[in-house]
Amino acid sequence: MALSPVKRRVLNIVLFLLIGLIVLAFALAIAVSLQPNEFQVTRSMKMDAPPEVVFPHVNQFAAWKAWSPYEKLDPNMTTTLEGPTAGQGAVMRWAGNGNAGAGSTTIVQSEPNESIQIDLQMTAPMDCHNDVVFTFRPEGKSTVVTWSMSGKVDLMAKFFHLIIDIDKMCGDQFTEGLASLKEISEKQASATTS
The missing domain is CATH 1.20.5 (Single alpha-helices involved in coiled-coils or other helix-helix interfaces)
Known part of the structure; x- marks a missing residue:
């Protein structure tokens, strides 16, 4: 037929x-x-303040409210702090809206005025485990602060990376956070030298 x-x-x-x-x-x-199996996002900024002024603002999770761009993603986000107030073993857990997500950060190593290594565990909007490192390099009376995040990329994340430029998205947030950290640190440094 x-x-x-x-x-x-x-x-x-x-x-x-x-x-x-x-x-x-x-x-x-x-x-x-x-797509690559790993990613890394890094941003740096020079701050007119010595490392001993800048470092504590990152080494204490309670101080992050003043400068972290992630604190602004959800004004109703809940955070809880566990362990020591600063340095190795300090933990911050958070839960927020779809922008802020949920998870925890743990300081796994803290070298005073030099570096801080953080274990980042996200549980929402997706599960991921990343390594975050802050370094504080003195340059004269200033400090160059570098904020890096790296991690493995699974199949779903590879698809996500095709659609979203993770370096730009996270990098812009890092730059915003570093600019706030710079402002706070420079005001503090200026006040102590006046």
Whole structure:
């Protein structure tokens, strides 16, 4: 039984669309698989304050409210602090809206006025585990603060990275946070030298 010309044309269009979808899915799968298995975002800023002034603002999670860009994502976000008030072993847990998400940060190493290593565990909006490092490099009477985050990239995150430029998104937030940290630290340094 032969198909009518109209049915044949419809069948050809459906077949063409189906092949197109398969090719598109295959191309997307290749693009996702070619994404790196790890990522790193790093931003630095020079602050006219010595390391001993800047360092405590990062080493104490209670001080993050004043400068962290993530504190601004949800004004109703709840945070709890555990362990020591500063340095190694200090923990901050948070839960907020879809922008802020939920998770915890733990200071795993703290070298006074030099570096702070933080374990970041996100539980929402997605599960991820990243390493965060702050370094404080003296430069004359100033400090160059570098904020870095790195981690592994699973299949879902690779797809996410195709759509969202993670370096720009997180990097812009890091720059905003560093600018606030700079303002606070420079005001404090200026007040102590006046």
